[in-house]
Amino acid sequence: MNRDPRILLQKGTLWEKIVTKTEESLKIGAQLPIPTAYEFIEDAGIRFFVRILSGLQQKDEDRLKRQESSSSGKTINPFLPYEKALYVADISDTHVALLNKFNVVENHLLIITRRFEDQETLLTLRDFEALWVCMAEYNALGFYNGGEAAGASQPHKHLQMAPLPLAPEGPVIPLEPFFEGAGSKGSTGTIPRLPFVHGFIRLEHNGIDSPIDAARNSFVLYGNMLKHVGLETPETEGTKRQSSPYCLLITREWMLLVPRSREFFNSISINSLGFAGALLVRNGEQMNILKKHGPMTALKSVALPS
Numbered sequence: 228m229n230r231d232p233r234i235l236l237q238k239g240t241l242w243e244k245i246v247t248k249t250e251e252s253l254k255i256g257a258q259l260p261i262p263t264a265y266e267f268i269e270d271a272g273i274r275f276f277v278r279i280l281s282g283l284q285q286k287d288e289d290r291l292k293r294q295e296s297s298s299s300g301k302t303i304n305p306f307l308p309y310e311k312a313l314y315v316a317d318i319s320d321t322h323v324a325l326l327n328k329f330n331v332v333e334n335h336l337l338i339i340t341r342r343f344e345d346q347e348t349l350l351t352l353r354d355f356e357a358l359w360v361c362m363a364e365y366n367a368l369g370f371y372n373g374g375e376a377a378g379a380s381q382p383h384k385h386l387q388m389a390p391l392p393l394a395p396e397g398p399v400i401p402l403e404p405f406f407e408g409a410g411s412k413g414s415t416g417t418i419p420r421l422p423f424v425h426g427f428i429r430l431e432h433n434g435i436d437s438p439i440d441a442a443r444n445s446f447v448l449y450g451n452m453l454k455h456v457g458l459e460t461p462e463t464e465g466t467k468r469q470s471s472p473y474c475l476l477i478t479r480e481w482m483l484l485v486p487r488s489r490e491f492f493n494s495i496s497i498n499s500l501g502f503a504g505a506l507l508v509r510n511g512e513q514m515n516i517l518k519k520h521g522p523m524t525a526l527k528s529v530a531l532p533s
Contacts, residue, residue, distance in 0.1 A: 231439055234360055235317040241324070241364035244316050245334050252326055257312030261331050263507075266514070267397075270521040271420070276394035276401045276505045277522070278331060279514055306339045306383040322357035327387075331507060336361065336388040344384040347374045349453075349461040349469050355446045358386050359438035362479060366391045368400060370499035374472035377487045378498025391478075393505045400478070401504025410481065413448070415455040418483075422523065423530035425502075426452035426484045433479035445482060449475070452484040456531075474499035485530050492525035501526055 252258035263278040305328070315324040318338065327335040338357050350371065358369050367388040372379040392399040409418040410429045418427050428448050434441025450460040459470040472487040476499055485502050495513050497506065506522055508514045517525060 231356075233320045234356070234439070235319055236324075236360055236364075239364070241316060241361060244324075245326070245336060248313070248315050248326060249334060252312050255312060257310060257328070258326055259329055260333075261329055263331055265394075267394075268518055268522055271523040273402055273404065273504055273523070274394075274397050275522040276397075277514065277517060278505070278507045279511070280331065280507055280509050304343065304383050305381065306337075306385065307343055309339065318357045318360055319353070321353045324361065332389045332393075334390050336367075338386040338388065340384045344466060345468070346372070346379045346382050346384050347469050347472075348384065348466040349373075349459075350386075350446075350449060350475075351461065351466060352442065352446045352463075354384070354386060355442035355449070356439060358388075358477065359434045359442040359445070361388055362477070363435045363438040363441075366479070368393065368500075368503060369477040370503070371475040372498045373469055373475065374487070376472035376490050377474050378490055378496060378501075387499075389500070393500070393503060402502065403504075406481065415448070415451050422533060423527050424456055424486055424533050425530070426455040427481065428452060429481050430479070435479065445477065448482060449484070452482065456484060456486050458486060474502055476503055487529060488531055489529050492520075492528045495525060497525060497529050501529075 249258065262281050265276060265278045267274045268277050309323070309325055310328065313326040313328055315326060315336065318324050321341055322338055323341060325337045325339060327337055338361060362369055367390050369386060369388050371386050394401055398404055405418055405420045406427070410416045410427045412429045412431045415426045415428050417425060431444065432441060453460045458473060459467070461467055474485045474487060476483045483502060490496055493516050495508055495517065500506070506517065508517060
């Protein structure tokens, strides 16, 4: 039983809820997975996991409808209200868990705020609490696309979780071999082999036993990381708009924060998963572009030069 009355998710239930809801939503067509194939591209000593997407028409049509509605003054927010068929669980009094409607990654979870908060506001302690309550349930990569230039597709604040491993073979997280020997617990540092501005920190505990304590600790470290890369830090109370776009990745062992300069490399959109070594391309042409220039070049071009 959760000690904090604000936490509503019953411990040990989230994964079963995700699996059950996925089965139900697929049967009724509420969730529309995007089929993919994949390849590995070796670059800079890393085997980058690259999915090639197909069947994006439905997602593109959905985005077009939202853009048309926005231009007519009627903004459509798919999270307010959210689609009940995609509802997984109440996490806390401030956040709920949903399935990703157009998922590429199986069992891809969205952690959204109950009330509208802009995706370009800095994360709050309550955001970290909701994330860590979910991270304690199963091994996953948590991530946040801080703004449109960081790959965010929705303006309503949402964190995301992808189950590990990210790829069917190799390291649990493709880029993780770069992290060996880098960073120290509780202190922001860098990964020498990454050719762009970033902050990296190893966590003092993994949050499984005490997600609320992990949230408090990582919220403080998040502020330190923002300061380390030259961005403004969050307020203790309330929300504050970010000073620049960034990507944030969190596991039970470490956090990585990367300021962003733009969303696209050539025509390829890159979000936080790219900085885990997992990228997505829409077609063979984009795959060839990535092979020609190399995934690390792509990441470097959408980040800030170190």
